[in-house]
Amino acid sequence: xxxxxxxxxxxxxxxxxxxxxxxxxxxxxxxxxxxxxxxxxxxxxxxxxxxxxxxxxxxxxxxxxxxxxxxxxxxxxxxxxxxxxxxxxxxxxxxxxxxxxxxxxxxxxxxxxxxxxxxxxxxxxxxxxxxxxxxxxxxxxxxxxxxxxxxxxxxxxxxxxxxxxxxxxxxxxxxxxxxxxxxxxxxxxxxxxxxxxxxxxxxxxxxxxxxxxxxxxxxxxxxxxxxxxxxxxxxxxxxxxxxxxxxxxxxxxxxxxxxxxxxxxxxxxxxxxxxxxxxxxxxxxxxxxxxxxxxxxxxxxxxxxxxxxxxxxxxxxxxxxxxxxxxxxxxxxxxxxxxxxxxxxxxxxxxxxxxxxxxxxxxxxxxxxxxxxxxxxxxxxxxxxxxxxx
Amino acid sequence: xxxxxxxxxxxxxxxxxxxxxxxxxxxxxxxxxxxxxxxxxxxxxxxxxxxxxxxxxxxxxxxxxxxxxxxxxxxxxxxxxxxxxxxxxxxxxxxxxxxxxxxxxxxxxxxxxxxxxxxxxxxxxxxxxxxxxxxxxxxxxxxxxxxxxxxxxxxxxxxxxxxxxxxxxxxxxxxxxxxxxxxxxxxxxxxxxxxxxxxxxxxxxxxxxxxxxxxxxxxxxxxxxxxxxxxxxxxxxxxxxxxxxxxxxxxxxxxxxxxxxxxxxxxxxxxxxxxxxxxxxxxxxxxxxxxxxxxxxxxxxxxxxxxxxxxxxxxxxxxxxxxxxxxxxxxxxxxxxxxxxxxxxxxxxxxx
Numbered sequence: 001x002x003x004x005x006x007x008x009x010x011x012x013x014x015x016x017x018x019x020x021x022x023x024x025x026x027x028x029x030x031x032x033x034x035x036x037x038x039x040x041x042x043x044x045x046x047x048x049x050x051x052x053x054x055x056x057x058x059x060x061x062x063x064x065x066x067x068x069x070x071x072x073x074x075x076x077x078x079x080x081x082x083x084x085x086x087x088x089x090x091x092x093x094x095x096x097x098x099x100x101x102x103x104x105x106x107x108x109x110x111x112x113x114x115x116x117x118x119x120x121x122x123x124x125x126x127x128x129x130x131x132x133x134x135x136x137x138x139x140x141x142x143x144x145x146x147x148x149x150x151x152x153x154x155x156x157x158x159x160x161x162x163x164x165x166x167x168x169x170x171x172x173x174x175x176x177x178x179x180x181x182x183x184x185x186x187x188x189x190x191x192x193x194x195x196x197x198x199x200x201x202x203x204x205x206x207x208x209x210x211x212x213x214x215x216x217x218x219x220x221x222x223x224x225x226x227x228x229x230x231x232x233x234x235x236x237x238x239x240x241x242x243x244x245x246x247x248x249x250x251x252x253x254x255x256x257x258x259x260x261x262x263x264x265x266x267x268x269x270x271x272x273x274x275x276x277x278x279x280x281x282x283x284x285x286x287x288x289x290x291x292x293x294x295x296x297x298x299x300x301x302x303x304x305x306x307x308x309x310x311x312x313x314x315x316x317x318x319x320x321x322x323x324x325x326x327x328x329x330x331x332x333x334x335x336x337x338x339x340x341x342x343x344x345x346x347x348x349x350x351x352x353x354x355x356x357x358x359x360x361x362x363x364x365x366x367x368x369x370x371x372x373x374x375x376x377x378x379x380x381x382x383x384x385x386x387x388x389x390x
Numbered sequence: 391x392x393x394x395x396x397x398x399x400x401x402x403x404x405x406x407x408x409x410x411x412x413x414x415x416x417x418x419x420x421x422x423x424x425x426x427x428x429x430x431x432x433x434x435x436x437x438x439x440x441x442x443x444x445x446x447x448x449x450x451x452x453x454x455x456x457x458x459x460x461x462x463x464x465x466x467x468x469x470x471x472x473x474x475x476x477x478x479x480x481x482x483x484x485x486x487x488x489x490x491x492x493x494x495x496x497x498x499x500x501x502x503x504x505x506x507x508x509x510x511x512x513x514x515x516x517x518x519x520x521x522x523x524x525x526x527x528x529x530x531x532x533x534x535x536x537x538x539x540x541x542x543x544x545x546x547x548x549x550x551x552x553x554x555x556x557x558x559x560x561x562x563x564x565x566x567x568x569x570x571x572x573x574x575x576x577x578x579x580x581x582x583x584x585x586x587x588x589x590x591x592x593x594x595x596x597x598x599x600x601x602x603x604x605x606x607x608x609x610x611x612x613x614x615x616x617x618x619x620x621x622x623x624x625x626x627x628x629x630x631x632x633x634x635x636x637x638x639x640x641x642x643x644x645x646x647x648x649x650x651x652x653x654x655x656x657x658x659x660x661x662x663x664x665x666x667x668x669x670x671x672x673x674x675x676x677x678x679x680x681x682x683x684x685x686x687x688x689x690x691x692x693x694x695x696x697x698x699x700x701x702x703x704x705x706x707x708x709x710x711x712x713x714x715x716x717x718x719x720x721x722x723x724x725x726x727x728x729x730x731x732x733x734x735x736x737x738x739x740x741x742x
Binding site: 179205211297 | 555691
């Protein structure tokens, strides 16, 4: 990034910050702030241990300095500007989840597909936070990072005092790590039947049960009844290892019978006792895979972390760090909605060929001098793929 | 709460208020001849915490004098533990008090446990299970994990709980076990008390026996022998990390931290640890030294290596052996091996 490029980007960011709507975190006076400036680039120099007393001070700083990256602490401190963590005196911290394309298995390579992939993950996380953890919609704030993922901020007072290890327990729940499947599928001894004390029934957690047990029940029943309702159901079932024609037909009969399915929902697995245990296990794991969310563990566990400021710009893309409610999240198209710069043509020298999809346009640029809409020019320069001017 | 119960659960706020209201100053607690039995019982509490379990009198039928003795023995025991101010003793003592309370709590009515929970800011609702007629306790998950995270059995993990809308239901016995954790951490975190010198001197006659028992227990346990580094007693995760470093394999950041803090905690110097990393492919002495010094406490915080649970979550638990099964912490593994080794050597000496 040469001097002219830095100067251009800084002035563009400055222009943005003059009118930008910044999402100020709660109790802003208790937060530590950190900024990375364009001036020292390509060196990354974080100026941290800053604190502000009011919204006006934050806005003034942003419009004046136009930093490439702006962060605030997830923590609340007694002395946020003290130079060491110990002197800051940690009080509590928001609960944070980070969903980043880098940490999600099977993420595709193209930027737009990658972002779609991460968004699916955010919806799974949201479901867990609402249904299992019981958070209110108002307590959850989703933020598009301006880069490759989303952050979730939860400021419910009950979670703010949690320590790292406790937060990691929450991550383990969300990712299904350490789940004991044996406890979900178990055998229950039946009493009362004269002469047959040794009868043991195959059980699983009922659908109404909280936690992963109920989730697995709902997944299994819906998955299996869905298969059974298909025309080629027999073929589909015999496709599983160890299921022959006879078992398959029996399963289909059971799964098409609402009374039998109701028993399954209530946790009675006897109807499926002929099915190989491994198949059920595999389906249970599939359920966990399907409903768990891959959140980045160290981020949640770090109770002193700095996180991007909502409404600021991401200096490696020029896109807006966008704060979203859940209904906004569902409809959110990062490559259009987080783009803040204009269509005005800008001349730039492209260093390496680059492809990106922004504002619904497929842009593919070759090396050499080009003219591009401002938003794309800013993006390329921020990525280090172009320099300003001709 | 009835004063008989306060004597059995002397760590609740109501008990300390009650004792405060009786008007016994620490001086009086130490000098009054009438309180001789309370002081002896206080010493006994501490000794029992080291040698086995703290025995509690039965709640019914105790006469008033005995109740007072039991009640006042607790603040005295805390003064004694504070005079010695030894981490091993403090932990053992807090654990023993909490375990003794747990044994009693299991036999109490649900309402009693519920009330005790309130003293620890745990709001638990009770419900009757319609099928089994057992009473279940309903806790907000934040209250649950604050207490359950330290427990090792995987069944305590939140992921294995039936959580619904932020609430977790547990049995009475489980609730009692969580209260044990709350009690332990309350007692442990409040110790040591700051003891004025006169008081500390007046306690001297009670300390000799405790100190003696403490030293005995410590040498059994291999505590305080970390000065001599015994690398053959390291847990498999650390052995693996060292092997990787020596082979020039780059360690994940979290494993590097675990290994470094482990080595520092067992008594290796910053120089010695720096030397171990000297073969890393990206070795940068100055940077390495800076990071190790940071972990060693140059910033004011000394770091302990992560627990086994955390090691597992980060995928740093490697090839756990038999001893790992009963260990929560890599340092615990090391001290246990140390203890076993000392025991074997002692036995050998005896035979020789």
